[in-house]
Amino acid sequence: MKLIANNNPTQMIQNVSEIIQKPSSKFIEANTSEVTLEHIKKDCIIPVFAKDNETTISHYEFIDATKEVAQSLFSNEISRPAIRVSHQIKGRIPSAIGKPVKELKDHEKTIYYERMAFMMKVPQRQVVVNNQILNLTIGGVRAYNQENLFSKKSIEKFKVFIGFKNTVCTNLCISTDGLKSEIRVSSISELQEAIHHLIMNYNEEAHLGNLEKLSKYHLKESEFAHLVGKMKMYHFLNKRGKQGKFPLQLTDSQISIVVKDYFTDDNFSRNKNEMIDLWNVYNLFTGANKSSYIDNCLERNVNAYEFMQNISNSIETETYNWFLHNYNIAIS
Incomplete structure (x- = not known):
């Protein structure tokens, strides 16, 4: 028996106030910690390519670039990013060399995170699929362990997605055309161009129809x-x-x-x-x-x-x- 899916997402939109949404949980667990965008921006150093001291595109710049593109396409209706990090890399300023760890002051410590994932919701883009609310979501992943930071500055790698988050459980629902798993760029403008291309080529109707x-x-x-x-x-x-x-x-x-x-x-x-x-x-x-x-x-x-x-x-x-x-x- 052949089934015909409803491929029109507007027909799935219901009165979401009538459907119970549970408190938000982590969209990824593993060994991650939640941090704020302010912490990423102000408290973390920016890794460089060791042989020429050229800076990488920082986690903050990646998140900000993605948000800027999303805002331009969705009329500024973008939520504050949820950010999770892992594999903290610790260091210290030169004047603290030789100092016992227990005597280190906060301003003498440096940190950055080797791996970072974030997601942002488009609050007004909610649909109901199989009696559960899905929220359109945009995000990305950066993993410095996949870069050769011991060389000269080179092409950098990013992962960006657009899909849906199930508000019952924060499970991400990402389709094949909603993920660019290896964006290779050398500048923020190139990164934004790639993000824009991904969003514009994402087939939301087909994705929702397949989920339904x-x-x-x-x-x-x-x-x-x-x-x-x-x-x-x-x-x-x-x-x-x-x-x-x-x-x-x-x-x-x-x-x-x-x-x-x-x-x-x-x-x-x-x-x-x-x-x-x-x-x-x-x-x-x-x-x-x-x-x-x-x-x-x-x-x-x-x-x-x-x-x-x-x-x-x-x-x-x-x-x-x-x-x-x-x-x-x-x-x-």
Whole structure:
């Protein structure tokens, strides 16, 4: 039975005041800490390329450049950025050389963060998909560990995304065309041009239509168990065994989180009939992905989206999929 998705996001907009939104939680966890834009701007040094002392584009400049582009495209309706950082790099000023750590004063310490992720909401761009509010979101990732800071100044790498945040759980929903995982630029103007290009080429209608369609398919417990078992098996296949199969990126420990949340998650666990729709499975995936480190969280998020599209398309067209059970899968 072929299903037709609603590809018009304006038809999904409802009175969001009637739908319960839970308090916001972290959009990424792992070993990250929350910081403010003011802290990034005033308290952190800017890393340089060691051989010529040329500065990198700082975390603050990256966030500010993204916000400027977003404001120009969405009539200044951009929220304050939520920023999370990890891998703090510590130092000290020259006059504090040789001083015991416990005697260091605040002005003698220097820090910057090797990895940083941020996201900003477009508050007026909310839609309801599968009875949950999604908020249009723009953000990015910078990871200095992916730069060669011991050389001369060179092209710098950035990751930028546009997609939706599920306000029930802050899970990010990012589609394939909503992510640029390797923007290479040498200036802020080039960076802004790349961000602008990403936003303008993002197909919001297709993304929302595909998300809405996921709720139409349900898995029985035996079918979910089969799916999880094949996901666990995938990582132990050799190179030849993986050929022709979807390249799943969720780790073994993250798959275990999916299984635990299948029974315990307040929003996306199985129903009383021991069935679960693909929308809930997808959110279990994106929830588990929050345990990823900053430098690979976006790629795994998109991989989860592509995986669920692969599964739903196989069900809809009744074509073979190595990850699926041979049982007939319920369609609502």
